[in-house]
Amino acid sequence: MRKNLVKEKLRRGEPSVGSWLAIGDPLAAETMAHTGFDWLTVDMEHNAIGWDSLLAMLIAISTTDVVPFVRTPWNDPMLIKRILDAGAYGVVVPNVKSREEAERAVAACRYPPVGIRGLGGGRARLYAGDDYFQHANEEISVHIMIEDVDAVGRAEEIMSVPGIDAVFIGPNDLACSMGVPLGLDNKHPDHVKAVTHILETGKKLGIPVGIHCASAGEVVRRIKDGWQWLALVGDTRFMAGAAQQALAEIKSAL
Numbered sequence: 001m002r003k004n005l006v007k008e009k010l011r012r013g014e015p016s017v018g019s020w021l022a023i024g025d026p027l028a029a030e031t032m033a034h035t036g037f038d039w040l041t042v043d044m045e046h047n048a049i050g051w052d053s054l055l056a057m058l059i060a061i062s063t064t065d066v067v068p069f070v071r072t073p074w075n076d077p078m079l080i081k082r083i084l085d086a087g088a089y090g091v092v093v094p095n096v097k098s099r100e101e102a103e104r105a106v107a108a109c110r111y112p113p114v115g116i117r118g119l120g121g122g123r124a125r126l127y128a129g130d131d132y133f134q135h136a137n138e139e140i141s142v143h144i145m146i147e148d149v150d151a152v153g154r155a156e157e158i159m160s161v162p163g164i165d166a167v168f169i170g171p172n173d174l175a176c177s178m179g180v181p182l183g184l185d186n187k188h189p190d191h192v193k194a195v196t197h198i199l200e201t202g203k204k205l206g207i208p209v210g211i212h213c214a215s216a217g218e219v220v221r222r223i224k225d226g227w228q229w230l231a232l233v234g235d236t237r238f239m240a241g242a243a244q245q246a247l248a249e250i251k252s253a254l
Contacts, residue, residue, distance in 0.1 A: 001138075004140070005067055006090065007139065007165060010208045015228050017038055019040055019232050020041050021043060022043050022047045023235045023239075024053040026060035028235055029056075029235075030061065030064075032235050041069040041231065044071060051086075055086050069141070075094070075096065084124060091105075093145060094147065096145060098151075102144050102159075106142050106161060106162070111137055124136070141165045146198055149178045152194045155167075167202055169210070175191055178194065184218070203226060208229055211231070213233070
């Protein structure tokens with residue numbers, strides 16, 4: 001079976017940097033994949049990306065060595081099963097608030113006897129290899145999101161669940177639940193305290209922790225602080241940012 005290069009890096013204690021895909025288009029996904037990120041996450045939670053688009057995007061990403069992740073619409077075993085069968089090598093499960101919810105996410109990603117994922121056809125074996133069923137439990141990454149103030153208080157309980165490969169923080173949802181201003185690289189002291197608590201809990205338990213970052217500078221700073229799974233903005237922001245910068249240069253010159 002094809003190795004999960006991201007999972008291997010995290011196990012070695014190394015940082016891994018990727019980005020988010022919100023444009024439901026295979027050419028956009030392939031373009032992002034050829035930039036050299038370690039991984040890309042197709043975001044099915046907040047974007048109009050359906051099953052056909054997802055399949056085409058995963059096929060496009062597989063033209064490279066970039067590891068394909070999908071943020072699931074919800075912590076639903078049926079949705080997770082179909083996403084993995086399509087060839088995703090990891091899932092990012094949103095808004096996990098308890099140990100029981102974390103256990104459900106892990107079980108959905110693992111074949112019996114350790115989980116509840118059903119065996120069946122799909123694209124996964126074409127991407128991963130004919131021995132996929134034998135080794136998928138070892139290679140598929142399970143990343144759960146802590147993005148609610150109640151989950152912060154249960155961080156150690158949640159992160160102690162066997163089978164979790166990383167924890168990822170959604171900064172804006174966390175800020176909203178805390179009643180503080182929104183924004184990536186949030187400097188509000190309560191927000192900083194919450195994300196630091198999650199990071200330190202991860203270090204204590206040996207669980208890699210990641211967060212969505214607003215800039216390359218933030219990624220570098222957080223890697224130095226011990227963060228491991230860093231998302232650098234996303235395809236729409238890269239596109240809009242480059243266009244805005246170029247247009248601003250034209251206007252300034254004229």
